[in-house]
Amino acid sequence: MTDPVVESEFASVSVRLDTDGNSVRLRLEDLRTGRVRHLDALELETIIWLDDGRLTQLLDPSHERWRG
Amino acid sequence: MTAVVQPAPVATGQSRYSQLIRPDQVHGSLYTDPTIFAEELQKIWHKTWVFVGHESEVPQPNDYVRKQLATQDVIMTRDRDGEVHLLINRCAHRGLQVCDDASGNSSSFRCPYHGWTYRNTGELLGYPYNKGYGGKNKLELGMGKVPRVASYQGFVFGSLAADGPSLEEHLGAAAGEIDRLVGLSPEGEVSLDAGWLRHRTRSNWKFLAENETDGYHPQFVHGSIFGVTGSPIGALYSDSSTAVTRNLGNGHSENDLRPEFRNFAEPLRWFGTTPDRVPQYVAAMQESYGDDAERRLIEGAPHVMIFPNLFIAEIQVFNIQPVAVGECVQYATAVQLAGAPEMNKRMVSQSIGSVGPAGMLLADDTEMYERNQRGVQMLDPEWLDVRRGLQRESIDENGFTIGAATDETGMRGFWQHYRTLMEAED
Amino acid sequence: MGIDTATLPERPDVAGELLAIPAGWDVREVEQFLYKEARLADENDYDGWEALWTDDALYWVPVDGEGDHPLATVSVIYDNRNRISTRLKQVRTGKRYAQAPPSNLRRIIGNVELLGGRGNRDGGVDLELGANFVAIESRPRGNELWGGRTTYRLRKFGDEIRLVYKKVVLVDNERALPTLGFLI
Numbered sequence: 001m002t003d004p005v006v007e008s009e010f011a012s013v014s015v016r017l018d019t020d021g022n023s024v025r026l027r028l029e030d031l032r033t034g035r036v037r038h039l040d041a042l043e044l045e046t047i048i049w050l051d052d053g054r055l056t057q058l059l060d061p062s063h064e065r066w067r068g
Numbered sequence: 069m070t071a072v073v074q075p076a077p078v079a080t081g082q083s084r085y086s087q088l089i090r091p092d093q094v095h096g097s098l099y100t101d102p103t104i105f106a107e108e109l110q111k112i113w114h115k116t117w118v119f120v121g122h123e124s125e126v127p128q129p130n131d132y133v134r135k136q137l138a139t140q141d142v143i144m145t146r147d148r149d150g151e152v153h154l155l156i157n158r159c160a161h162r163g164l165q166v167c168d169d170a171s172g173n174s175s176s177f178r179c180p181y182h183g184w185t186y187r188n189t190g191e192l193l194g195y196p197y198n199k200g201y202g203g204k205n206k207l208e209l210g211m212g213k214v215p216r217v218a219s220y221q222g223f224v225f226g227s228l229a230a231d232g233p234s235l236e237e238h239l240g241a242a243a244g245e246i247d248r249l250v251g252l253s254p255e256g257e258v259s260l261d262a263g264w265l266r267h268r269t270r271s272n273w274k275f276l277a278e279n280e281t282d283g284y285h286p287q288f289v290h291g292s293i294f295g296v297t298g299s300p301i302g303a304l305y306s307d308s309s310t311a312v313t314r315n316l317g318n319g320h321s322e323n324d325l326r327p328e329f330r331n332f333a334e335p336l337r338w339f340g341t342t343p344d345r346v347p348q349y350v351a352a353m354q355e356s357y358g359d360d361a362e363r364r365l366i367e368g369a370p371h372v373m374i375f376p377n378l379f380i381a382e383i384q385v386f387n388i389q390p391v392a393v394g395e396c397v398q399y400a401t402a403v404q405l406a407g408a409p410e411m412n413k414r415m416v417s418q419s420i421g422s423v424g425p426a427g428m429l430l431a432d433d434t435e436m437y438e439r440n441q442r443g444v445q446m447l448d449p450e451w452l453d454v455r456r457g458l459q460r461e462s463i464d465e466n467g468f469t470i471g472a473a474t475d476e477t478g479m480r481g482f483w484q485h486y487r488t489l490m491e492a493e494d
Numbered sequence: 495m496g497i498d499t500a501t502l503p504e505r506p507d508v509a510g511e512l513l514a515i516p517a518g519w520d521v522r523e524v525e526q527f528l529y530k531e532a533r534l535a536d537e538n539d540y541d542g543w544e545a546l547w548t549d550d551a552l553y554w555v556p557v558d559g560e561g562d563h564p565l566a567t568v569s570v571i572y573d574n575r576n577r578i579s580t581r582l583k584q585v586r587t588g589k590r591y592a593q594a595p596p597s598n599l600r601r602i603i604g605n606v607e608l609l610g611g612r613g614n615r616d617g618g619v620d621l622e623l624g625a626n627f628v629a630i631e632s633r634p635r636g637n638e639l640w641g642g643r644t645t646y647r648l649r650k651f652g653d654e655i656r657l658v659y660k661k662v663v664l665v666d667n668e669r670a671l672p673t674l675g676f677l678i
Contacts, residue, residue, distance in 0.1 A: 023171070266671065268671060293580075420570075428584055434673050439634075
């Protein structure tokens with residue numbers, strides 16, 4: 001079964017509920033690079049509550065991935 | 069009301085424990101005196117290496133599982149880098165229990181009382197309305213941590229003492245017994261992920277530790293099930309058995325049944341089966357170990373008590389944790405061998421039949437522990453006898469004291485180490 | 495690691511689907527059977543109790559709520575017909591010390607609900623029902639209070655009702671349990 005994909009012209013991420021751990025996690029895969037991250041429930045809740053401004057800051061390409 | 073029979077006053081120049089523990093007898097108050105239990109917590113359970121769980125119980129990054137370390141509720145976590153930690157389940161703010169579920173997956177824990185949040189390594193990550201503390205990151209607080217955590221073949225041990233012998237030093241020769249167990253997996257790995265049975269036992273923990281390598285009791289306590297199933301186990305613990313009881317040092321001991329199984333030279337006899345019943349397993353063992361597979365399959369799994377609380381009974385693992393002077397809990401599970409699905413199903417099924425509150429073996433042992441606890445509250449005689457085989461002990465080729473299959477060599481080793489720990493100055 | 499549950503048959507409590515209550519069952523008749531089963535267990539009538547079971551019997555006492563897959567994880571009891579027989583043979587020796595002397599027992603069964611039907615290996619449909627229980631056990635160790643919910647499956651052979659399946663979910667099965675030497 002193929003995992004659902006959240007996709008646009010800018011990014012492509014597959015999404016799955018992962019039950020390999022001791023409780024369920026969200027498994028996210030950046031399909032363009034293969035990088036995988038798991039998010040637990042408390043992390044997801046935290047993301048939901050991120051201030052839009054904070055989330056926008058994280059989108060700055062020099063913030064993490066292309067720190068330069 | 070628990071009766072505690074007190075021995076004669078301690079003679080000058082003699083420690084309390086040198087008086088209670090003789091080479092051939094131990095005093096009944098060791099099992100019933102709450103002050104001795106309190107001292108054991110300090111000098112044994114909060115100091116030496118105590119078995120807590122297995123790495124396979126937290127297989128994924130950020131997995132956690134609640135465990136017991138003596139009277140302490142601890143959370144075994146695996147951080148995102150794979151390192152295993154033992155946190156004490158108590159919020160640094162008001163002392164509340166932080167984790168309530170038995171297990172889960174989370175990179176951080178949030179106390180339900182006021183929302184204080186910790187990383188799964190124990191560090192305080194933050195607290196709500198931080199102006200009340202002068203801002204973020206103002207507090208040097210965190211969850212309590214078991215200061216020393218180490219594992220051997222995935223078996224996780226914790227020591228609440230910041231300093232002391234290393235886990236390898238503590239395990240000593242007993243490490244080789246864990247290796248023997250792991251060496252029965254074609255992949256050289258075991259997991260303890262088949263769940264735990266929890267057996268509440270109204271007995272002092274030491275009755276269990278002593279019984280685990282007591283080869284004198286099986287024919288009596290387990291005669292009912294041996295007779296009904298035609299089990300050959302009873303004969304391993306008879307007077308004519310060639311098995312030996314070995315004092316492995318540091319309080320560890322084993323019933324080494326290999327001499328018996330070598331005589332029979334039948335692969336998997338120790339497990340009550342034959343190679344044709346588990347062909348894939350035997351093939352996988354031959355693939356991994358070549359000619360040595362035969363020896364492994366003939367000699368079987370260890371029967372070893374690792375001081376103070378890990379008992380490997382061939383295919384079961386027991387974790388014994390004290391609750392009070394007259395109460396403890398036995399946690400038991402089936403060993404699972406990596407790369408051996410045929411064996412694993414059988415091990416689960418056999419374990420369900422044998423151990424836990426309704427087990428056809430362990431419920432009877434537990435009945436004995438509980439009757440024993442009631443018995444030692446009687447006034448006379450004050451002493452328990454541990455001299456069986458003292459006159460026929462010998463030293464094996466590796467320098468360990470050994471006795472016959474039914475001798476109390478293991479108990480004497482236990483008490484020797486117990487006394488050393490209890491007499492140690494803080 | 496351990497056992498891959500994908501390689502195992504479905505867990506027996508949810509295997510197949512819950513069908514409609516099969517025809518020909520009367521709740522009073524079912525209750526009478528449950529009371530009889532309880533009395534035989536309470537009075538340690540091992541022969542009478544054993545005779546209630548069918549050949550495809552399953553007697554299950556899980557840990558941790560409804561339990562995990564019983565072929566992959568440990569349970570307090572997971573007995574097929576053969577192991578029920580072994581368990582009873584052991585206790586009949588009189589040297590099963592966890593149950594010698596036997597517990598003094600009485601239990602109350604209530605909240606009996608007919609739940610549906612469950613297909614069996616013979617192509618028939620067994621009656622599935624649930625009931626609550628409270629049991630007082632007295633032993634030299636002290637008194638124990640046991641309580642929980644039992645799911646039963648029953649089959650008729652002519653006029654005779656037989657026990658096919660009994661799953662006992664103890665209310666405290668997430669905690670350490672004392673020795674369970676009697677027939678729960």
